[in-house]
Structures are given as C-alpha cells and as structure tokens.
Amino acid sequence: MGELLWQPSAKQKSKAKMTEFMNFVSTRHEQSFRDYNELYQWSITDPVDFWKDMWDFAGIICSKTYDQVVENFADMLNSRWFVGAKMNFAENLLRHRDEQVAMVFKGENCPPVSLTYAQLYDQVAKMAKSLREKGVGTGDRVVGFMPHMPETIIAMLGAASIGAIWSGCSPDFGINGVLERFGQIQPKVLIAADGYFYNGKEFDSLEKVRGIVSGISSIEQVVIVPYLRENPKLDSVPGSVIYNEFISPEEGLTIEFAQLPFDHPVYILYSSGTTGVPKCIVHRAGGVLIQHMKEHLLHTNLTREDKLFYYTTCGWMMWHWSVSALAVGATLILYDGSAFYPGPESLWQLAEEQEITVFGTSAKYLASIEKAEVKPGSQFKLDSLHTILSTGSPLSEDSFHYVYREIKQDLCLASITGGTDLISTFALGNPLLPVYAGEIQCRGLGMKVESFDSAGNSLIGQKGELVCSASFPTQPVGFWNDPEKVKYKKAYFDVFPNVWRHGDFVEITPQGGLIVFGRSDATLNPGGVRIGTAEIYRQVEGLSQIADSLVVGQDWDNDVRVILFVKPAEGIELTDELKGTIRQVIRKSTTPRHVPEKIIEIRDIPYTLNGKKVELAVRQVIHNEPVLNQEALANPEALEYYKDLAELAN
Numbered sequence: 001m002g003e004l005l006w007q008p009s010a011k012q013k014s015k016a017k018m019t020e021f022m023n024f025v026s027t028r029h030e031q032s033f034r035d036y037n038e039l040y041q042w043s044i045t046d047p048v049d050f051w052k053d054m055w056d057f058a059g060i061i062c063s064k065t066y067d068q069v070v071e072n073f074a075d076m077l078n079s080r081w082f083v084g085a086k087m088n089f090a091e092n093l094l095r096h097r098d099e100q101v102a103m104v105f106k107g108e109n110c111p112p113v114s115l116t117y118a119q120l121y122d123q124v125a126k127m128a129k130s131l132r133e134k135g136v137g138t139g140d141r142v143v144g145f146m147p148h149m150p151e152t153i154i155a156m157l158g159a160a161s162i163g164a165i166w167s168g169c170s171p172d173f174g175i176n177g178v179l180e181r182f183g184q185i186q187p188k189v190l191i192a193a194d195g196y197f198y199n200g201k202e203f204d205s206l207e208k209v210r211g212i213v214s215g216i217s218s219i220e221q222v223v224i225v226p227y228l229r230e231n232p233k234l235d236s237v238p239g240s241v242i243y244n245e246f247i248s249p250e251e252g253l254t255i256e257f258a259q260l261p262f263d264h265p266v267y268i269l270y271s272s273g274t275t276g277v278p279k280c281i282v283h284r285a286g287g288v289l290i291q292h293m294k295e296h297l298l299h300t301n302l303t304r305e306d307k308l309f310y311y312t313t314c315g316w317m318m319w320h321w322s323v324s325a326l327a328v329g330a331t332l333i334l335y336d337g338s339a340f341y342p343g344p345e346s347l348w349q350l351a352e353e354q355e356i357t358v359f360g361t362s363a364k365y366l367a368s369i370e371k372a373e374v375k376p377g378s379q380f381k382l383d384s385l386h387t388i389l390s391t392g393s394p395l396s397e398d399s400f401h402y403v404y405r406e407i408k409q410d411l412c413l414a415s416i417t418g419g420t421d422l423i424s425t426f427a428l429g430n431p432l433l434p435v436y437a438g439e440i441q442c443r444g445l446g447m448k449v450e451s452f453d454s455a456g457n458s459l460i461g462q463k464g465e466l467v468c469s470a471s472f473p474t475q476p477v478g479f480w481n482d483p484e485k486v487k488y489k490k491a492y493f494d495v496f497p498n499v500w501r502h503g504d505f506v507e508i509t510p511q512g513g514l515i516v517f518g519r520s521d522a523t524l525n526p527g528g529v530r531i532g533t534a535e536i537y538r539q540v541e542g543l544s545q546i547a548d549s550l551v552v553g554q555d556w557d558n559d560v561r562v563i564l565f566v567k568p569a570e571g572i573e574l575t576d577e578l579k580g581t582i583r584q585v586i587r588k589s590t591t592p593r594h595v596p597e598k599i600i601e602i603r604d605i606p607y608t609l610n611g612k613k614v615e616l617a618v619r620q621v622i623h624n625e626p627v628l629n630q631e632a633l634a635n636p637e638a639l640e641y642y643k644d645l646a647e648l649a650n
Contacts, residue, residue, distance in 0.1 A: 108198070168315050288474060371569070
C-alpha cells in the first residue's frame with residue numbers, strides 16, 4: 001500500500017452524493033451499508049437492483065419505461081439492458097433549460113465566451129431543424145473535424161436529438177487518419193472548423209477538409225465553423241456553407257426528440273489504430289448516459305454548482321465523458337490549444353479565473369508540469385478546486401505526491417482507468433475513500449472488475465489481467481461493419497470465455513483499490529516473468545535528468561531483453577554514470593528483472609494523438625516489422641530514430 005495522502009472529512013462524506021445514494025438504496029432494500037466496499041459488493045451481487053436504482057436516482061428521462069432491466073445477463077456477448085425503454089440521449093443532456101451557464105469556452109487567442117443552458121437548448125434546436133431539413137435521419141452519421149469548442153457540442157446534440165450518430169476527429173489528424181476513420185462509417189454531414197490555434201500558431205484546416213470531402217463520397221453537406229477568421233474562404237471546399245448560414249434562423253424552436261431504444265447508437269469512437277486500420281466502436285445511447293451519470297454523480301460528486309474542466313480533444317473519449325456532465329447541470333469549462341501556451345502554468349491560470357472545481361487532465365501532463373517546476377498552489381488561488389482527475393496512462397507515485405505538495409492538500413486526486421472501448425471507466429475516484437499514492441481508489445459500482453491469472457483465477461494483491469467478468473451497460477453495440485461480431489469477440493473475449501479482457505496489467509489491493517502497471521499487450525517477459533512497463537516509467541521519469549522514456553522488449557537469444565530508450569532533459573548527456581544511476585534506481589525500487597539490459601538515448605518518444613506512448617509501434621520498428629497506421633501518432637517522425645540502431649545489434 002502506498003502512503004496515505006488524503007482522506008475525506010466527516011462533513012465531506014456526509015454531503016457526498018455517494019452517501020445520498022447509499023441511503024437511497026438502503027431505504028429501498030431495507031439494508032444497512034456500512035461503507036463503500038459493502039455497497040460495491042451489493043452492486044455486483046445484485047446488478048439488476050443496482051442498475052434499476054441508478055436509473056431512478058439519476059432521473060433518466062424516457063417516454064416509455066423499460067420492460068426488463070437486463071436480458072441474458074449471463075451471456076456477456078448477447079446481454080441487453082433496459083429492454084423496451086424509449087428515450088433520447090440529447091433530451092437527457094438538455095434537461096436544464098435555465099439561465100445558469102452551461103459552458104465557458106476559452107481558446108488560445110480568444111477571450112472567454114459563455115452560453116447558458118437556455119441558449120444551448122435554442123442553438124441545438126436550430127441545428128436539429130437544419131439537419132432534418134438536409135435529410136439527416138435516424139442512424140445517419142454526422143461527423144465533426146473540430147476543436148474542443150461549443151459548436152462541436154451543439155452539433156453533436158443536434159445530431160443525437162434526431163437519432164443520428166455522432167463521430168469526431170480532432171483537427172490535428174492528417175487527412176489519411178480521418179479517411180481511415182470517417183471513411184468506414186460513410187457520414188452524410190461533415191461539420192468542420194476552418195482551422196485551429198496551437199502553441200501560438202494558426203493552422204488552416206480547409207485544405208484537409210477538401211481532401212476529406214473528396215475522399216468520402218457519402219458526404220452531402222459540409223458546414224464550416226469560422227474560428228481562425230470571421231469570413232473563411234470556402235472556394236477550396238465545394239458545396240460548403242458557413243455555420244451561421246446553415247443553422248435555422250428561427251427563434252423559439254422546440255426540439256422534437258426522437259424516442260429510441262436504449263441500445264440505439266449515439267457515438268462511434270475509434271481504436272488507436274497503431275497496429276492496423278482503426279476499429280470503429282459503436283456505443284449505445286442509454287449505456288453511455290446511465291454509466292456517465294453514475295460516474296459524474298456518485299464517483300466524481302458532481303453537482304450543479306460545479307465547474308468541470310477536462311483538457312481533451314473531441315476525438316478522445318474524455319470529451320464524450322465530460323460533455324455528459326450537462327445532464328447533471330454543471331458548467332463545462334472548454335479550452336482549445338496547447339496546455340503549455342503561453343507558459344506551462346496556463347491551465348492553472350484558467351482554473352483560477354474560472355473557479356474550476358473539478359480539473360481533468362492526463363498523467364503525462366502532471367509529470368510535465370512537475371518537470372517544468374510549476375507550483376500551482378502557490379502561484380494561483382485554487383480555493384474552489386476539490387477534485388483532480390487523471391487518466392491516459394498510470395499515474396506515478398511521484399505525481400501523486402506532487403499534486404498534494406504543489407497543487408492542493410485538501411482535494412480528491414482521482415486517478416481513473418477505462419477506455420475508448422467502453423467510453424467510461426472500470427476503476428476511478430470516490431469521495432468517501434482515502435487516496436493512497438500510486439493507487440486508484442476503487443472499482444466502479446456495478447462493474448465486476450477482477451484481476452485474472454493466465455488460468456482465469458481471480459487474484460488479490462497480485463498482478464494479473466484486468467477483466468470485467470459480468471455484463472455492464474456500456475459494452476459496445478459492436479464494431480461497425482462487423483455483423484457477426486467476429487472482430488468484437490477477438491478484441492475482448494478471445495482469452496477468457498464470456499469475460500471481457502481489457503488489455504491492462506493490474507493489481508487489486510486488499511482494501512479494494514487498483515494499481516495499473518501498463519498495457520498487458522506491451523508486457524515485458526524477460527525469463528518468462530511478466531513486467532508492466534509502467535513499473536519502469538515510475539522510476540525513470542522521477543529522475544530530473546530524464547525528460548521522457550519508453551521501454552520495450554526485444555526478442556534476443558530465445559528470450560526477451562528489456563530495452564529502455566531515454567530522452568535526456570535539456571543540457572543533459574546520457575553518460576555511463578547516468579546509466580548506472582538509472583539502473584540503480586530501477587533495481588532498488590523494483591526487482592533485478594526490471595533493470596534494462598540496454599539504455600539507449602533517443603531524440604523523441606512517439607505518442608498517439610491522445611497522449612499515450614506507443615510501445616508496440618517501437619517494438620515493431622526494432623524488429624523490422626511494418627507499423628501499419630502512423631496517422632494515429634502525434635509525432636510519427638519519431639519512429640525514424642528507432643531504425644537501424646547499432647546498439648540493438650549486440
């Protein structure tokens with residue numbers, strides 16, 4: 001167990017939504033839950049009662065209630081939730097139509113602009129009417145090549161309100177990356193900004209938009225959102241129209257929300273695509289809604305008084321997750337641009353100005369601002385802040401300590417893990433539980449999350465495969481163009497029968513927390529001993545001399561040897577002495593098997609567009625295997641540095 005860093009006060013516990021829910025179900029079922037672990041065990045032992053109670057507690061809006069909470073629960077591949085219900089995803093997110101601020105948008109070079117819930121409803125009504133008039137109907141795809149801005153959310157809600165399916169890519173994607181995604185799902189309408197700002201520079205998107213349109217014949221309408229300039233030139237995109245000319249000019253419109261089954265698709269997301277063409281993951285509206293409301297209300301303790309910020313692009317699942325906070329009635333703080341512009345402290349300046357209460361980011365960001373010696377707690381007034389969320393990769397113990405030392409002592413640091421595959425989380429924060437360094441607080445209610453050994457035995461206090469061994473509402477509908485679910489079965493159910501294997505290497509602690517050791521498909525196996533890459537990163541990246549690192553296994557002499565690539569901090573040289581220090585730190589904090597056989601200096605570390613290291617791609621490069629989809633990388637040129645390295649030949 002890591003060091004205890006925070007625990008909620010009695011007052012904080014008593015006011016938490018989790019406590020309210022615990023009392024709610026205790027009264028309903030004449031039970032007495034003494035703590036979260038008892039509530040969690042009940043939620044996975046009696047899933048029908050739990051999800052039924054969650055539906056009522058969240059106040060899910062529907063025109064027809066369900067006939068059955070779950071059908072075929074024992075069959076994960078074929079289970080169905082809330083059978084018979086009729087509802088609309090957008091209607092639930094637009095339940096608040098008052099003068100409270102729904103969102104505040106701040107771009108790099110733009111002053112903040114805000115939109116109330118009443119204004120948001122009106123804008124969505126105009127978008128929905130225009131989409132209908134263009135022939136968009138139930139099941140059609142509407143896609144966004146957009147920054148993280150209000151028009152993106154308005155377009156998504158407009159599409160969802162009429163039963164269309166939304167899919168997004170951030171504008172930093174290359175044309176081929178977009179075509180490999182949108183091209184598979186054949187959209188009818190494309191919403192695209194004319195460009196975006198990043199790190200103080202302007203990036204025009206219209207040439208990319210033209211390439212997308214010419215490559216996808218199904219697109220019938222292109223809507224351009226002015227962002228770089230008020231009057232973008234549309235000559236390069238035939239048949240396009242400006243956003244304000246597309247949406248209906250009528251005032252006082254009422255949205256006719258299409259009433260659809262719980263399983264009706266609302267989103268299509270994509271796998272990273274670093275090992276092939278991205279898989280198109282189709283997500284059901286009802287599952288996304290009830291799972292997100294559970295995570296917002298109970299695990300994040302979100303209320304109407306909160307201001308939620310998540311640093312994300314519209315292509316990452318955390319965009320979809322954060323947008324669902326509209327159903328709670330909280331205020332969304334949107335930011336588009338570099339997290340380090342004009343300086344590494346810029347997002348904390350935003351946190352002070354907007355009085356952010358829940359600050360969402362990535363483990364990489366927290367490590368980066370620590371390296372940059374940012375001290376938000378002493379530089380900014382963060383009185384409103386009560387929760388920090390971190391995901392994308394395992395959060396190191398050093399980063400846990402940094403948050404409580406340099407940001408704020410009295411807050412809940414909620415490291416969370418889940419994925420695009422389930423558009424939600426398996427393990428996350430909890431306002432009732434303490435925070436231990438390096439550990440996720442708990443498994444999510446209703447999610448039967450376990451750690452399995454290779455034989456399928458459940459483990460406590462030992463490393464194993466992260467699995468979910470019982471059906472849950474945010475399992476995907478399936479993959480696009482995979483009617484027999486062949487690819488879907490292979491992705492999640494090919495290792496353990498009727499059990500979702502997620503591809504992470506984890507340990508469930510005796511107190512019910514969870515430690516993530518990295519992707520299991522990037523697991524190192526020297527001498528047959530399984531090692532998670534995150535175990536090595538935690539040690540190496542805590543050294544001030546190292547800016548970044550990446551570790552892979554190289555096939556060698558009928559075994560696997562550990563190769564560590566390091567990017568030294570500016571002005572630092574990778575000497576034999578520094579290599580010795582690295583090996584000593586790893587050996588002291590882990591085991592001798594974790595110590596890399598080779599430590600090699602590298603100029604850059606490749607990342608996906610969502611900020612995840614791509615160990616598999618590097619492993620393929622050093623084994624002279626092709627990397628099939630480099631469009632998924634933020635910096636694909638970095639892979640060139642790993643080719644033909646002399647150090648790998650001996």
